[in-house]
Amino acid sequence: MKFTFSYLSVLLFINFGFSQTKIIDSETAYPVSYATISFGDGQGLFADDDGMFIFTKKLYKDVDSIFISSLGYKDLALATVNLPKIIEMQIEHDKLDEVVVTAKIDRKFKEETIKPYLDDDYYKCWLPTIESEIAVFFPNGNEKLKKVTSVLFPFALESRDWDKRNRANADKRKFSTLFKVKFYKNNDGLPGEVMTYTNIVFRVTEKNGDEFELDVSEHDLFIPDNGFFVSLQVLGYTDDKGKLLPNKKYKEIKGRSGTVKIPTNFRPLLPFTNEIDSHNTYIKRVFISGNNWVQFKKGNGIESSLLKTDLYNYGVGLNYNEYRDE
Known part of the structure; x- marks a missing residue:
């Protein structure tokens, strides 16, 4: 293809x-x-x-x-x-990561799941640009040892024919997009130090549907007592073999006051939800050195149509093993 x-x-x-x-x-x-x-x-x-x-x-x-x-x-x-x-x-x-020698955890565990929030309404979606990184906070509900095994990213697909967008069997617009994922420790309510220096990337196409499960079991990501953040960052479109393409990442529009650079939106879209009580989503601008994370909520200087309709969170899901006490 x-x-x-x-x-x-x-x-x-x-x-x-x-x-x-x-x-x-x-x-x-x-x-x-x-x-x-x-x-x-x-x-x-x-x-x-x-x-x-x-x-x-x-x-x-x-x-x-x-x-x-x-x-x-x-x-x-x-x-x-x-x-x-x-x-x-x-x-x-x-x-760099500390080299920690640990014995294999040979304890029984229970597999737990935090389901992602799916939605195919285009008007309830974040439009990814490579200038922005979006992070979601996951609290630690109890003192038991927990290991993250996979992350469930919800996506919204666009129909080729706008008039058929509400049909489940409608043909979807094709795309091939590369994403980078990071895991951060909780630093006083904001993403802090990374939990692993390994590059974690994945490619998604319209064939993956509205949910992508990323297996991270090999990275030994144990949930800290005060919770952690998982972030998603679009790197750009790829060719049919998954190779990142060197496309220009913004459009230049000439106006009376000069040339304005507008970031390119990439597919797929990220559905937001109002079904989460707390404000768990944070954003930052990638290409500004030392830029701070900002909680995605009204009053924080963020201009977004999502906030105007009380859509505060990107509903990422999670699979993890909760180990029983010894």
């Missing part, structure tokens, strides 16, 4: 030419996958799984410097003039 996005990327290459840059680990020379490349003005893009990204002055005329970051590495700032083909990142050893 071929996607239109691949064709558009080829056109970009033909019209502008392209210069690929690779980000690598300075010690191992392995690629730094899915690194964040910020432009300092709230815009940016991501490297692919091979650490490659495309930057040209024709595509980004007003960008003089870039800011590169990735989990487990020291941040790096570079001028775009004579940008090297190979960029080395230094490992930040003091922030």
Whole structure:
């Protein structure tokens, strides 16, 4: 199956030419996958799984410097003039996961599920852009040991024919999108330190339906006493093999007061709900260094039609093992 996005990327290459840059680990020379490349003005893009990204002055005329970051590495700032083909990142050893030797947990457990909130109403959905990361808080209900086994992400699919959008068997608009997932410790009610430095990504298409189950059992994610956050961040569209495409991540619209950059919306949509009593959803802007998380609620300076209709939460679900006391 071929996607239109691949064709558009080829056109970009033909019209502008392209210069690929690779980000690598300075010690191992392995690629730094899915690194964040910020432009300092709230815009940016991501490297692919091979650490490659495309930057040209024709595509980004007003960008003089870039800011590169990735989990487990020291941040790096570079001028775009004579940008090297190979960029080395230094490992930040003091922030890497602690190596903890533990015995296998050989205790009985009960499988528990927090169901996701599904909705196919387009007007109740968040439109993902790569400039935003969205996080959902999960409290720890008791003192028992709990291990996260999978996360259940709800998605809303769009019908090809708008007039048939309410039919369950309507053909859906095709897409192939790559997402990154992070897990954060709870720091006084906000996402804090990451719980793992492993890159966790997954690709979703319309064939996955309205719910995607991401297996994270291999990452040994035990729920802290004060709860934790799971976040979702769209990296962009992919080709039919799951390779991240180097599409421009915002549209430029010329007006009387100058050119305005509008972030591109990616599919699938994220359904929001008003069936959760507390405000568990938080957002932040990815390409602004040091930007703070903001709780998704009225009065926090967020302009969103979802808040106007009291839709406060992205209803992510969870599967976990709750271990019995010894």
